[in-house]
Amino acid sequence: MDGFFYWYSFGFCFLDFVFSIVYFRAMSINSALQNRSSHACELCSEPDTNLHGYVVPPKKDDSIDNLVALCSNCYGKITQSDFNDTNYWRFLTGSIWNEIPSVQALSYKILFKLSAEEWASETVESVQLDEAVINWANAEDDIEAARVIHKDAFGVVLATGDSVVLTQNLNVKGANFIAPKGTIVRKIKLVEDNAEQVEGKIEGDTIVILTKYLRKSTV
Ligand SMILES: [Zn+2]
DSSP, X not given: OHHHHHHHHHHHHHHHHHHHHHHHHHHHHHHHHHHHHXXXXXXXXXXXXXXXXXXXXXXXXXXXXXXXXXXXXXXXXXXXXXXXXXXXXXXXXXXXXOSOHHHHHHHHHHHHHTXXXXXXXXXXXXXXXXXXXXXXXXXXXXXXXXXXXXXXXXSOBOOTTOEEEXXXXXXXXXXXXXXXXXXXXXXXXXXXXOTTEEEEEETTEEEEEEXXXXXXXXX
16 A cells, blocks of 8 residues: 555656646746737737737747737637738738737738738838748748649549549550459559559559549449
8 A cells, every 4th residue: 555655646746747837838938928919919919918829830839939929809810711801901011010020920921811902912012021031921831832632533632541433444554454444443542742643453453543534432
């Protein structure tokens, strides 16, 4: 019993210690951000007693340099990608001149999304920002653009594990047979860096099939 008691009390102290570190860290980031923002949204300048710390993507860690303090309105719209009310964002013509890089990057990112509006495109063109800030603002869209998306002959997005149907007779090079139109290929694997190719097994051989010759199967 003695052994159990010591083990238990050690475990308890350890947990308590971990909780205090996490709690302390969350508090200190919060108060530093509160101080920097002077308790107002760093985009629209509205005072808010319940500011949200928003990490500007693609950054992930919540160190203060990556954060922007946002009011509930701005936070809600940004996290839901709601940029329909373009006039709401007019304050970005002011926040883009903020000296904090995370605020600059977020302002630039949203202004860029709204660049069909003349006031937004003019602001983007007139502002002088560090290259690092512009790269940060564009990084998420660049990652999205570089993503390889596989689609079948009809534009339906394919995933590894899907079944597909051949839409025409295919001459399988090297294996010396013709895979007839209508052949079902189960559990395809996407070719990582080529959106036009998938791998699948036909008659026991793994072959590369071009996505333009197949259609996603629901059976
Ligand atoms: Zn705001």
